[in-house]
Amino acid sequence: MENNPDQTPEEAVVYFDELDLVDELLDALDDMGFDKCTPIQAQAIPPSLEGRDVLAVAQTGTGKTAAFLLPILDKLTRNPVKKVNTIILEPTRELAMQVDRQLEGFSFYTPASSIAIYGGRDGHSMEREKTALKTGAPLVVATPGRLIAHLDLGYADLSGVQHLVLDEADRMLDMGFVNDMIKIIDLLPKENLQILFYSATMPNKIRKFSREILKNPVEISIAISKPAEKIDQKAFDVADWAKISLIEHILKDKKDMERILIFCGRKKTVRDLTRRLQRKGHQAESVSSDLEQDEREQRLADFRSGKIPIVIATDVLSRGIHINGIDLVINFDVPGDAEDYVHRIGRTARASAEGEAITLISKEDRQRFKRIEELVEKKVRRIPLPDELNDAEPGSGNSGGNERGRGQGRGRGGKHRSSRGKSSGGNQNRGRGRGRSEGQAKSDGDQAPSSDRPASEGPKKFGRRKPRRD
Numbered sequence: 001m002e003n004n005p006d007q008t009p010e011e012a013v014v015y016f017d018e019l020d021l022v023d024e025l026l027d028a029l030d031d032m033g034f035d036k037c038t039p040i041q042a043q044a045i046p047p048s049l050e051g052r053d054v055l056a057v058a059q060t061g062t063g064k065t066a067a068f069l070l071p072i073l074d075k076l077t078r079n080p081v082k083k084v085n086t087i088i089l090e091p092t093r094e095l096a097m098q099v100d101r102q103l104e105g106f107s108f109y110t111p112a113s114s115i116a117i118y119g120g121r122d123g124h125s126m127e128r129e130k131t132a133l134k135t136g137a138p139l140v141v142a143t144p145g146r147l148i149a150h151l152d153l154g155y156a157d158l159s160g161v162q163h164l165v166l167d168e169a170d171r172m173l174d175m176g177f178v179n180d181m182i183k184i185i186d187l188l189p190k191e192n193l194q195i196l197f198y199s200a201t202m203p204n205k206i207r208k209f210s211r212e213i214l215k216n217p218v219e220i221s222i223a224i225s226k227p228a229e230k231i232d233q234k235a236f237d238v239a240d241w242a243k244i245s246l247i248e249h250i251l252k253d254k255k256d257m258e259r260i261l262i263f264c265g266r267k268k269t270v271r272d273l274t275r276r277l278q279r280k281g282h283q284a285e286s287v288s289s290d291l292e293q294d295e296r297e298q299r300l301a302d303f304r305s306g307k308i309p310i311v312i313a314t315d316v317l318s319r320g321i322h323i324n325g326i327d328l329v330i331n332f333d334v335p336g337d338a339e340d341y342v343h344r345i346g347r348t349a350r351a352s353a354e355g356e357a358i359t360l361i362s363k364e365d366r367q368r369f370k371r372i373e374e375l376v377e378k379k380v381r382r383i384p385l386p387d388e389l390n391d392a393e394p395g396s397g398n399s400g401g402n403e404r405g406r407g408q409g410r411g412r413g414g415k416h417r418s419s420r421g422k423s424s425g426g427n428q429n430r431g432r433g434r435g436r437s438e439g440q441a442k443s444d445g446d447q448a449p450s451s452d453r454p455a456s457e458g459p460k461k462f463g464r465r466k467p468r469r470d
Contacts, residue, residue, distance in 0.1 A: 014042035020049060022077045024109035025070055032105055038063035043220045044196075045071055051194055053217035055210050059200040059343065062222055065102050068165050068196045072139070075163075077110045082136040083160035087188075089144055089181065091171040093118045093297075099167070100141050114139035117146050130155060144172065144180035151187060161188050169199040170206050178209070185213055201339055227345050228355070233380045235359040235369070242389050243332060243360050244276055249386050250330065250358065251282060251310070257327035259303060262312045263344050265333035273332065274312045284310035315340060323347065329357045334365035338375040358383075 014037040016029050029035070037045070040058040048054055048071035058064040072086050090096040100116040107114075115137035117129050126149065133140075133156045140147070150156050164185065166172065172181060185195075197210050197217070210217070227233065238246050247262070254260060264270045267288045277284040285299050285308050302308040304323050315335070326348045335341050341359075348355025359380070361369050373379055384390070 012042065019045055021045075021070060021074050022110075024077050025073055025106065028106055028108045028110075031108065034066075038067075040064050040220065040222045041067045041070075043222075044068070044218075047218040048072075048194075048196060049074060051192075053194060053214045054196045054198075054220065055214055055217040056196075056198050056220040056222070057200070057202045058198060058220070058222040059339070064167070064198050065099055066106065068167070068198065069099075069103060069106055072163050072165075073106055073110055073112055076112045076138055080111045081138050081160060083138070084133070084136065084140055084156070084158060085138040085160055086140065086163040086165070087147070087158075087161060087184070088139070088141045088165040088167060089147070089172065089184070090118075090141065091143070091168045091175055091177065093143060095168060096141050096143055103139065103141070112138055114141060116140075117142035117150065119146055126150070144177040144184065148180050148183060151184070158187055159189060162192055163194050163196070164188060165196045165198070167198050169197055169209070170201045170203065173206060173209065200343070201337065227342055227357070227376055230354045231345055231348060232354070232356045233345065233359075233376075233378070234357070234383050235361050235380045236383050236385060237361050237363075237366075238385060238389070240362045242385075243362075244273060246360060246385070246389055247273065247277070247330065247332065248280060249389070251277070254328055258306055258309060259323070259326045260310045260328045260330065261303075261326050261347055262310065262330040262332055263335070264312060264314060265335065267314055269332065270312050270314055277310065277312070282310055283308055284312060287311055287313040289314070315344070327355060329355070331357070331359040334359060334361055334368050334372070336368070338368075338372045341372045342376065 015035055016037060017026055017035075019037070040056060040062045041064075044054055044056055044064075044067040048068065054068075056064065056067070058067075068088075076085060088099060090099060096116060096118045100114070103112075103114055115129070115132045117133075117140060119126075129150060130153070133150060151158075166181065172178070195214055195217075197214060199206050199210075202221070236246060251260070262273065264273060267290055270286045270288050271290070274284055274286040285302070287296055287299050291299070299308060299311065300323070303311045312332075329345050329348045331341070331344060335344060345355075345357035348357060359369065369380075
């Protein structure tokens with residue numbers, strides 16, 4: 001370890017070969033080009049190897065996936081098993097897919113095998129997942145609701161489970177999975193059970209939940225990363241009623257951009273803004289939990305390919321979704337949590353690219369945005385409103401705020417009049433727009449796909465393909 005007395009634990013340089021990891025993992029890490037641990041890896045791997053429970057606060061992008069996968073894979077390499085040994089819970093299909101991909105690389109030289117359980121268009125059928133679970137899969141990556149569906153049928157043998165990973169625990173609670181998580185924990189053997197609890201934030205409800213399930217945990221907190229320097233952050237002070245017209249003005253100047261992502265705080269705001277932009281001739285689509293999982297996946301694929309240049313979304317896309325080439329992120333609403341701002345604008349300026357982030361700040365949101373500036377330790381530059389909006393009054397032709405049936409913004413938080421026109425934004429389930437209930441959360445994360453391998457093969461055995469750098 002390279003260290004000096006002035007370094008904090010997060011600044012000390014730790015190499016993977018200094019940790020007590022088996023050679024099979026070190027070889028895979030070397031092939032993938034990884035030699036130095038990130039701070040969360042350096043602090044979480046040693047106690048995890050010792051069997052301690054871990055309570056870690058670390059955001060996406062800090063290397064936390066390797067922090068919980070490597071110690072588990074180390075134990076499974078030293079003592080191979082056939083029964084289910086580890087359950088890794090992820091809030092959404094997308095995050096489960098990412099963990100499954102990283103498992104593939106890290107496990108290249110090990111005897112460990114896994115099964116990914118998340119349904120959807122490209123996923124396994126329940127019957128095929130049942131077969132894989134019954135034949136044995138030491139590592140199970142799953143979304144809570146999908147796993148519960150199997151457990152309720154009674155054929156999964158959890159008697160050999162020794163490790164439970166709760167990844168993005170705060171998000172799982174926000175999505176209504178608390179009862180599912182408790183049910184799964186109650187079904188696991190209590191003796192020798194190690195729980196690795198990872199959360200991007202640690203509000204009181206998360207800390208209370210962690211205390212109920214963890215035994216004398218090692219607590220680790222990694223400071224939230226500041227936005228990339230290459231993100232040009234700017235903001236407008238604007239009344240709610242003028243926000244949609246301001247968005248239209250901004251987009252006129254950004255016609256050369258290939259991908260623009262607009263975040264809204266409410267699903268209704270997403271729907272209204274999408275309709276307005278579509279009527280104005282923009283190629284824009286929405287992504288929220290109102291959509292069926294297959295529709296959401298298709299729109300994300302179209303956004304990645306450039307077929308859809310503008311996506312309006314809720315915070316379902318603010319964490320864990322990696323799409324390179326996003327030129328501009330617009331915060332239509334100031335996020336309620338300062339850390340969510342960092343997650344949102346972090347979707348741009350990825351892979352060493354430059355990016356731009358614009359936030360629309362209403363009078364009611366000024367204090368909230370001040371907390372964001374304190375977190376990022378930066379005063380975000382304010383941009384003057386265009387003349388037509390500066391001179392406009394609410395309800396005028398330029399305001400965009402009082403046209404009947406036009407879905408214009410009225411009031412705080414994007415409370416819009418609903419549009420009378422039909423949206424081309426896809427098949428949206430209006431009956432599910434009551435907020436993020438537990439049932440809705442399952443549509444967000446539990447119709448998730450499994451891998452693209454034939455389910456008849458059962459658990460995936462690694463060592464057949466070259467590790468991929470994740």
